[in-house]
Amino acid sequence: MTTGPATTSDAALRTALDGVRAFILDADGVLMYRGAPIDGSPAAVAELRRRGIPYRVVTNFSSAHRSTLAAWVGKATGMPVDAAEIITAASAAAAYTAAHHAGGPLLVLSAPDARREWAGQQVLSPDEADARTEPVAAVVIGDAGDDLSYRNLDIAFRQLKAGAAFVAMHRNPWWMTPKGFTLDAGAYVLGLEAALGRRAVICGKPSPVVFRQAVAELRAELAGRDGGSTESRLRIGDIAMVGDDPKADIAAALRVGLLGILVLSGKVDAAEAARSRVRPDAITDSLASIVHALENMPGTSGRA
Ligand SMILES: [Mg+2]
Numbered sequence: 001m002t003t004g005p006a007t008t009s010d011a012a013l014r015t016a017l018d019g020v021r022a023f024i025l026d027a028d029g030v031l032m033y034r035g036a037p038i039d040g041s042p043a044a045v046a047e048l049r050r051r052g053i054p055y056r057v058v059t060n061f062s063s064a065h066r067s068t069l070a071a072w073v074g075k076a077t078g079m080p081v082d083a084a085e086i087i088t089a090a091s092a093a094a095a096y097t098a099a100h101h102a103g104g105p106l107l108v109l110s111a112p113d114a115r116r117e118w119a120g121q122q123v124l125s126p127d128e129a130d131a132r133t134e135p136v137a138a139v140v141i142g143d144a145g146d147d148l149s150y151r152n153l154d155i156a157f158r159q160l161k162a163g164a165a166f167v168a169m170h171r172n173p174w175w176m177t178p179k180g181f182t183l184d185a186g187a188y189v190l191g192l193e194a195a196l197g198r199r200a201v202i203c204g205k206p207s208p209v210v211f212r213q214a215v216a217e218l219r220a221e222l223a224g225r226d227g228g229s230t231e232s233r234l235r236i237g238d239i240a241m242v243g244d245d246p247k248a249d250i251a252a253a254l255r256v257g258l259l260g261i262l263v264l265s266g267k268v269d270a271a272e273a274a275r276s277r278v279r280p281d282a283i284t285d286s287l288a289s290i291v292h293a294l295e296n297m298p299g300t301s302g303r304a
Pocket residue numbers: 026027028029030243244245266
């Protein structure tokens with residue numbers, strides 16, 4: 001990717017990063033692009049680790065459990081990836097139902113591997129849900145592939161109509177795969193919303209749900225390290241979100257009070273970034289540039 005007039009100067013990038021103590025990283029377009037690691041990103045993540053700067057990788061990819069994803073990314077990038085450092089739209093939805101519908105029966109339409117995120121929660125099959133006289137506590141719609149059948153969606157619809165809470169991983173109507181344009185699970189969410197006349201709680205990006213979860217995890221990690229000292233409590237403005245999508249990453253991060261740093265290693269180039277109405281705190285070519293800028297600011301980041 002080329003850099004151009006839209007990118008932030010090195011000095012301004014260092015100013016934007018002043019006081020940043022933790023990161024939220026998008027995966028596609030920041031760590032990897034089209035399945036291959038982005039130049040310098042594995043080394044940049046290794047440097048964050050070495051400096052003791054906590055981070056979470058936040059992605060809307062939701063057809064697998066985080067441990068599966070960690071293994072894939074680890075294999076593709078050659079860097080060790082810990083499943084606990086990843087938050088997917090599926091894990092965010094599972095954390096949401098654990099917090100808001102604890103102990104309640106759930107109908108979760110997702111890929112079987114991603115459904116492992118609900119381990120310990122009461123997940124019913126569509127038939128089990130349909131056989132009950134009371135509605136389930138919540139219906140979760142995710143990337144279930146062929147399980148997003150008429151039959152299962154009709155059962156989900158009836159549960160929702162009877163009063164179940166409506167939770168969804170994302171509202172993306174389509175995405176690009178090796179097949180080309182591919183129908184995504186968000187199209188079914190939009191259809192159910194139209195049929196019901198009410199909106200789902202979205203847990204993946206650009207929803208604040210997933211960002212708040214990342215912030216809570218980063219806070220807990222730093223507090224655990226510092227023995228829970230309130231003086232060191234991580235403020236939301238001390239966390240930078242690094243993403244390649246001006247709307248789904250940057251605008252969404254800015255709305256919850258995070259710093260938003262746009263990188264040009266994925267979806268948009270400098271010209272598109274300049275045309276966007278979203279105003280990131282900084283624009284730079286890649287995660288490597290951000291970590292390089294940190295290296296030139298001794299003592300301002302990472303209470304290692
Ligand atoms: Mg991305």
